[in-house]
Amino acid sequence: KAGVTQTPRYLIKTRGQQVTLSCSPISGHRSVSWYQQTPGQGLQFLFEYFSETQRNKGNFPGRFSGRQFSNSRSEMNVSTLELGDSALYLCASRPRQGAFSEKLFFGSGTQLSVL
Amino acid sequence: SQQGEEDPQALSIQEGENATMNCSYKTSINNLQWYRQNSGRGLVHLILIRSNEREKHSGRLRVTLDTSKKSSSLLITASRAADTASYFCATWSGNTGKLIFGQGTTLQVKP
Numbered sequence: 071k072a073g074v075t076q077t078p079r080y081l082i083k084t085r086g087q088q089v090t091l092s093c094s095p096i097s098g099h100r101s102v103s104w105y106q107q108t109p110g111q112g113l114q115f116l117f118e119y120f121s122e123t124q125r126n127k128g129n130f131p132g133r134f135s136g137r138q139f140s141n142s143r144s145e146m147n148v149s150t151l152e153l154g155d156s157a158l159y160l161c162a163s164r165p166r167q168g169a170f171s172e173k174l175f176f177g178s179g180t181q182l183s184v185l
Numbered sequence: 186s187q188q189g190e191e192d193p194q195a196l197s198i199q200e201g202e203n204a205t206m207n208c209s210y211k212t213s214i215n216n217l218q219w220y221r222q223n224s225g226r227g228l229v230h231l232i233l234i235r236s237n238e239r240e241k242h243s244g245r246l247r248v249t250l251d252t253s254k255k256s257s258s259l260l261i262t263a264s265r266a267a268d269t270a271s272y273f274c275a276t277w278s279g280n281t282g283k284l285i286f287g288q289g290t291t292l293q294v295k296p
Contacts, residue, residue, distance in 0.1 A: 074227070103282065113273065113286040126282035160227055162284075173218055174284060176227035 071097055076161050076177035084185050088149040091180045095142050095163030101125075102144040103174070104136060107158040116159075119144055120166070148182075156184045191274060191287040199295050204261045206290040208274030209254075215277060217250055217257050222271045222289075231259075231272075264294045 075094040083089050095102050103118040103126075115128040119138035136146040142163075148155055158181050162174035192207045210217065216235045220228040234241045234250045234257065241248045247260040261268055274287045 076227075101282075103284075105284075112288050115278075115281075115283040115285070118282040128283065158225065162228075173230040173233055174228075176220075176229070178227045179225070181225065 074161055074163050074175050074177035076159075076180050078180060079178065081180060081182045082185060083151050083182065085151055085153060087151050088147065089151060089182060091146045091148075091159055091161075091182075093144045093146070093161030093163075093177060095144070095161075096175055099163035099165050099175070100142050101164045101166055102138055102142060103162050103164075104144070104146050105160040105162065106130075107160060107179075108156075113160075116146070151184045153184050155182065157182060191272075191290045193290060194288065195291045195293075197293040197295065198264060200264060200266055202264055202294075204264050204268070204292055204294070206259045206272050206292070208257045208259070208287050210257075210274070210276050210287075211255065212276075212279075214252070217248075218275045218284075219246075219248060219257075219259050220273045220275060220286075222273065224270075228273065261292075264292075266294050266296045268292060269294045 077092045101120045104116040105113050107113045117124055117136055118126040122138045133149045138144045158179045160179045161177045164172045164174055190209045198204055216233050218233045219231045221231055222228045232243045232248050234248045245262045250257045271289045271291045273289045275284045278285045
């Protein structure tokens with residue numbers, strides 16, 4: 071089975087622009103979640119999608135949004151980029167939502183730099 | 186705030202030595218997980234220990250859990266240069282679908 075695939079691997083944007091990141095989960099996995107990783111704040115939960123619906127959301131401003139498609143692929147969008155949005159964005163999948171005995175399978179991440 | 190706090194923040198050892206990392210958490214848990222991250226890459230799941238377990242082994246990894254102290258430790262025996270990475274403990278936050286990570290321990294294994 072192929073792992074979690076994130077594209078692109080690297081992105082450079084300027085302040086005020088918007089960006090869309092893509093994530094393809096492991097085949098058969100229906101839950102996709104997104105995390106932001108920065109040196110200062112560590113790993114922080116952004117949101118989780120299951121069956122094309124956002125099920126849970128972290129403490130991030132409305133500039134951060136996402137969606138999930140019927141094939142479970144997910145996209146994350148950040149509008150009006152700020153310098154502080156520079157981070158490694160990680161996508162993770164698991165077979166289903168709500169089973170807390172499960173582990174997450176992570177992609178390699180998208181490194182976003184905002185100039 | 187982060188659920189888990191890890192100690193030490195950084196650890197440097199020679200190949201062949203053992204590495205021990207500690208993690209503390211704040212609330213009751215169903216299980217605790219450990220992940221590894223190579224520089225700038227995604228996280229890889231290492232091991233999961235349930236709240237009713239005290240110790241678990243997987244290859245060169247040994248994890249202990251003390252729910253009375255709300256702490257866990259990860260021991261890597263006979264370390265190799267390839268073990269150089271950051272290690273994170275993580276717990277599920279109730280029913281929020283959120284996995285809460287500690288700040289991580291950066292391990293350097295010198296050849």
